[in-house]
Amino acid sequence: MIRAHTVEQVREAEATLLAQLPEGALMQRAAYGLAHAVLDLLGGGYGRRVLLLVGSGDNGGDALYAGAVLARRGAYVEAWLLSDRAHAAGVAALRRAGGRVGPPQPSRSWDVVLDGIVGIGGRPPLRDDAAAALEAVAGVPVVAVDIPSGVDVDTGELAGPHVSAAVTVTFGTHKIAHLVDPAAAECGVVHLVDIGLDLPEPALEALQPADVAALLPVPGGQAQKYARGVVGVRAGSAAYPGAALLSVAGAASGLAGMVRFVGDPTVQDRVRAAFPEVVGDGRVQAWVVGSGSDDSAEDALRAAVDDDVPLVVDADALAFADLASGRPAVLTPHAGELAAMLGADRAAVEARPLHHVREAADRYAATVLLKGRHTLVAERDRPVRATTSGTPWLATAGAGDVLGGLVGALLAAGLAPYDAASVGSWLHGAAATFASRGGPIVAGDVARALPVVTAALHP
Numbered sequence: 006m007i008r009a010h011t012v013e014q015v016r017e018a019e020a021t022l023l024a025q026l027p028e029g030a031l032m033q034r035a036a037y038g039l040a041h042a043v044l045d046l047l048g049g050g051y052g053r054r055v056l057l058l059v060g061s062g063d064n065g066g067d068a069l070y071a072g073a074v075l076a077r078r079g080a081y082v083e084a085w086l087l088s089d090r091a092h093a094a095g096v097a098a099l100r101r102a103g104g105r106v107g108p109p110q111p112s113r114s115w116d117v118v119l120d121g122i123v124g125i126g127g128r129p130p131l132r133d134d135a136a137a138a139l140e141a142v143a144g145v146p147v148v149a150v151d152i153p154s155g156v157d158v159d160t161g162e163l164a165g166p167h168v169s170a171a172v173t174v175t176f177g178t179h180k181i182a183h184l185v186d187p188a189a190a191e192c193g194v195v196h197l198v199d200i201g202l203d204l205p206e207p208a209l210e211a212l213q214p215a216d217v218a219a220l221l222p223v224p225g226g227q228a229q230k231y232a233r234g235v236v237g238v239r240a241g242s243a244a245y246p247g248a249a250l251l252s253v254a255g256a257a258s259g260l261a262g263m264v265r266f267v268g269d270p271t272v273q274d275r276v277r278a279a280f281p282e283v284v285g286d287g288r289v290q291a292w293v294v295g296s297g298s299d300d301s302a303e304d305a306l307r308a309a310v311d312d313d314v315p316l317v318v319d320a321d322a323l324a325f326a327d328l329a330s331g332r333p334a335v336l337t338p339h340a341g342e343l344a345a346m347l348g349a350d351r352a353a354v355e356a357r358p359l360h361h362v363r364e365a366a367d368r369y370a371a372t373v374l375l376k377g378r379h380t381l382v383a384e385r386d387r388p389v390r391a392t393t394s395g396t397p398w399l400a401t402a403g404a405g406d407v408l409g410g411l412v413g414a415l416l417a418a419g420l421a422p423y424d425a426a427s428v429g430s431w432l433h434g435a436a437a438t439f440a441s442r443g444g445p446i447v448a449g450d451v452a453r454a455l456p457v458v459t460a461a462l463h464p
């Protein structure tokens with residue numbers, strides 16, 4: 006599991022550890038980890054040209070000490086101090102190692118910039134001098150120290166100019182901005198350096214393959230199709246038959262014992278033709294409602310709610326999500342749908358996805374899965390889960406229908422809404438990445454890749 010903690014949680018854990026260690030030990034650990042990540046990126050130190058952007062806090066201290074390590078490895082290192090209060094011992098260490106301190110020489114070109122402007126002590130927006138320094142080095146790859154300066158660490162929001170990093174080297178634990186967009190998209194590859202912090206339950210987490218394998222419902226030796234769970238799909242309409250087919254394709258991932266389909270008779274015929282294993286109405290352990298349902302969405306959702314089983318509420322049914330409020334349910338909006346549910350602007354949801362997904366989980370008393378580059382799953386009193394297994398090629402029509410069906414299958418198989426949503430989202434992203442191999446895919450490819458990705462987990 007990747008865990009992310011708030012600034013307050015990190016500060017507390019650091020304080021405990023600092024009290025037990027000799028002065029400066031923690032910063033040395035951080036700086037060595039940082040320097041080695043830079044050496045990896047550059048393929049060595051000798052002859053490389055490194056510029057440090059150094060703010061007034063310990064984040065600048067990390068950059069300075071790492072700069073000293075790099076200078077001792079033969080790199081040419083300059084520190085551009087953005088404040089006259091830069092970390093004094095760090096400045097001295099860099100000078101001792103042969104680094105130069107002062108405004109950068111204008112003619113010099115840089116292999117990498119270390120962003121030590123602000124870390125977890127920064128409050129966006131960046132000050133003008135820091136923003137001007139970033140402009141002056143535009144185009145040079147940046148390694149962000151702890152966090153790309155200018156992003157809001159605890160929310161993942163952006164406010165004004167900020168660093169766009171190739172690599173972010175963080176310490177002790179991930180921070181929220183490393184996983185939550187839009188800030189997460191500015192972090193590049195995130196590298197975690199262990200500095201020995203003892204941390205509480207995280208604010209946010211991201212499932213990894215071993216976590217998904219452990220949560221996956223796997224049939225035992227005495228398995229029986231009904232006991233494995235039956236998932237029902239109420240989706241599609243004469244206008245949108247494809248949504249029904251894709252929803253069923255996700256549900257028919259093999260993770261539940263049986264799939265039922267209920268809908269428009271012409272759509273039903275097409276579903277049966279495409280999926281001979283799918284049967285008609287009857288008892289289910291979970292319903293998936295809403296993809297392409299058009300004006301039948303409300304009735305479909307009411308019928309599903311009457312069955313009193315866990316629900317996936319998707320697409321057209323989200324307009325009636327109040328019906329699912331307080332029930333075991335996963336609501337699966339994209340940003341536009343969530344905006345409509347909350348009476349907000351789509352742009353506001355995209356700028357503050359964590360805030361809005363939490364608000365919806367609270368307001369609807371349900372599990373809310375907000376689709377996006379890093380999909381977020383929120384439920385009251387639980388860490389938000391972020392999905393990082395996907396690929397931008399997954400942004401293709403109908404991919405959301407497949408996800409709804411898949412999450413329904415996991416609910417029917419007995420996972421709680423929070424786990425069904427986050428495991429389903431992880432598998433969906435991994436299947437897309439597997440099917441894509443770096444190239445284009447359509448939604449059906451994602452559904453077809455689900456069994457092989459599941460098998461690769463060796464559950």
Ligand SMILES: NC(=O)C1=CN([C@@H]2O[C@H](COP(=O)(O)OP(=O)(O)OC[C@H]3O[C@@H](n4cnc5c(N)ncnc54)[C@H](O)[C@@H]3O)[C@@H](O)[C@H]2O)[C@@H](O)CC1
Pocket residue numbers: 019023031032033035036060061062063064065067122123124125126127128129130131132135150151152176200
């Ligand atoms: N506390 C610890 O034990 C450790 C901290 N470490 C480093 O220390 C960092 C935290 O250091 P600090 O608490 O000194 O805080 P930071 O260095 O993150 O930032 C605080 C400084 O930045 C300035 N600042 C705040 N907002 C700004 C803005 N918008 N524009 C420009 N300047 C701004 C403030 O005036 C303040 O001096 C971590 O991110 C990490 O890099 C690591 O060395 C590991 C150990």
Ligand SMILES: Nc1ncnc2c1ncn2[C@@H]1O[C@H](COP(=O)(O)OP(=O)(O)O)[C@@H](O)[C@H]1O
Pocket residue numbers: 339375376377378379380395396397398399400401402403404405406407408433
């Ligand atoms: N940039 C992106 N990177 C990775 N995945 C993405 C990106 N944008 C969207 N997705 C994923 O693609 C899927 C799109 O679903 P959705 O918006 O419901 O489309 P549709 O309604 O056509 O099915 C979601 O699973 C979402 O998380």
Ligand SMILES: [K+]
Pocket residue numbers: 064120121122123124149150151152153154
């Ligand atoms: K930084």
